[in-house]
Amino acid sequence: MKIAIAQLNPIIGDLTGNAAKIRQAAQHATARRARLLLTPELSLCGYPPRDLLLNPSFVAAMGITLQKLAQDLPPNLAVLVGTVSQNLKVHTTGGKSLFNSIALLADGKIQQVFHKRLLPTYDVFDENRYFEPGLQANYFTLDNVDIGVTICEDLWNDEEFLGKRSYAVNPIADLAILRVDIIVNLSASPYSVGKQQYRESMLKHSGLRFAQPMIYTNQVGGNDDLIFDGRSFALNRQGEIVCRAHGFTTDLVTVEFEEGERDLQLSSVAPVCQSDDEEIWQALVLGVRDYAHKCRFNKVVLGLSGGIDSALVAAVASAALGSENVLGVLMPSPYSSSHSVSDALALGKNLGIETTILKIEELMQTYDRTLADLFAGTEFGIAEENIQSRIRGNLLMAIANKFGYLLLSTGNKSEMAVGYCTIYGDMNGGLAVIADVPKTRVYSICHWLNKNGEIIPQHILIKPPSAELKPGQVDQDSLPSYEILDDILERLIHNHQSAGEIVAAGHDPGIVNRVIQMVARAEFKRRQAPPGLKITDRAFGTGWRMPIASSWDAVKSGYENQTIPTPRSLTP
Secondary structure (H helix, E strand, C coil): CEEEEEECCCCCCCHHHHHHHHHHHHHHHHHCCCCEEECCCCCCCCCCCHHHHHCHHHHHHHHHHHHHHHHHCCCCCEEEEEEEEECCCHHHHCCCCEEEEEEEEECCEEEEEEECCCCCCCCCCCHHHCECCCCCCCEEEECCEEEEEEEHHHHCCCHHHHCCCCCCCCHHHHHHHCCCCEEEEEECCECCCCHHHHHHHHHHHHHHHHCCCEEEEECEEEECCEEEEECCEEECCCCCEEEECCECCCEEEEEEEECCCCEECCCCECCCCCCHHHHHHHHHHHHHHHHHHHCCCCCEEEECCCCHHHHHHHHHHHHHHCHHHEEEEECCCCCCCHHHHHHHHHHHHHHCCEEEECCCHHHHHHHHHHHCCCCCCCCCCHHHHHHHHHHHHHHHHHHHHHHCCEEEECCCHHHHHHCCCCCCCCCCCCEECCCCCCHHHHHHHHHHHCCCCCCCCHHHHHCCCCCCCCCCCCHHHCCCCHHHHHHHHHHHHHCCCCHHHHHHCCCCHHHHHHHHHHHHHCHHHHHCCCCECCCCCCCCCCCCCCCCCCCCCCCHHHCCCCCCCCCCCCCC
16 A cells, blocks of 8 residues: 655645645645555644634634545545544533544545544643544554554653653554554644654654554644644654655655555655754745745845844845845944944845845934933933834834835844843844744854855854944843853753752853843743744743743742842843
8 A cells, every 4th residue: 555645834724725735735646656645734724723713614614625625536545634623522521612633535525533632732732722632542444454543742642752641541552452554643743953853763662662653744834933844754663764755845755555564665765954053944944935925925124234143034034035035224323333234235245135224323313312301311321222223123114014025033042032132123023033043053053054155254253243232332241152141041941940950050150140030031022022933842932931020039949048149230
């Protein structure tokens, strides 16, 4: 039996368009003589549909579209389609009104419907808000082959691999007890750095543990802040990868199930990325391309400061949308260095993007005159520095509004974490491209990008980073070195370490305490930031749910009867 894996890029809510993609994949699968076609979780409506699921007309339209799709599919091909289905017992037994389901379509009809059993409620997932869990193992028989069906999270409960159980049942173990011939998993699993290696290791462990060949089908594409990397794959009973689809692009691959050996045979195995920098680059390019196109933008605009962050964002945007669709705006002030302008222009030339210069000195003077009486007797400070950033943000928004461009925000994760950014200024935008990329990683990606020739001008890579909001300013006037800052943030945000644990790792107590307080104080800014592309397992987006108004003292909680150094004054 030949099984086709359709790695699809659905648009959330586009039922007609998504059904057409499934039909097209079915035609290609038939041309390759496949008997079964797999599509990702919720492939009909796109994942995650979020509160669209609360709209009864949307759910009803999905049901109608599914019926029509079943009638339109090629004969002699069975297709597993991700959809939702009604919980018909909700009025008598209670619970949620919907199931996250997979429908088996064949011979013009919906033959069977299988329900997702494990519903995640961590990080970006909130499936208990919408769905009732399925209660039984799912499988069907096709041409005398018993095929077990699991949906995404159903894989993620192997206590031997994970070290614990997060749910009471293990759907893979239940299917192994039923002695199915093969287990398929239909997923919409968001990307994070290193996740593919983890997925492959986990499935290999489960496959060997239960002596099961397994096929993993994943969605691809960008949906809001989430990026789906695809990289669907299959393993034989020996835990060997016999098939892998390409990453960060749509694909259709086939794998043969040999009935005599009851196992999967070697097929095409796409290569993996050679480094994390390459992988993140591909994710960001896909995220920008899909966010722009799915939100109906053809062109983007961003501020070019001559710094490394805006340089990387411009490079990503050019790769995603074409250099002819990117506008870089230089907005020098009296505090801007000459090389900031020359570096930004050199970058624009390397990328082939259009650039324009809007000087802001006169606008700054107008603000000074307007505020002169109210600010009389005070010294130049943060308020005046931030006015410059807000002037720039206003100009960029004006351009975006005038021409219908998408404004890309250029702040990195290190800055977003500690609030080293200006709300209603450089935080303006429709998409924060590198909001989940730490500063040290920004440098690493830019060096990787230059490996085959200069794209990011060399001077941008070597000069000290600076906001240039006052004479001689550099970031390290207000922040520890980015190597130190990023390690503290990794331990605090990703590893949930306390202040004491971070200090025990070798960091200065005063710096640790100051960083922790800066992270807490910046929460109100992050809440108002544009969506940021998620590339780590702990991003400032839909999965970050910290309170703004809170009296929890994370600094004091990290010490037991120790003297806590007084932090230096914080930048608002």
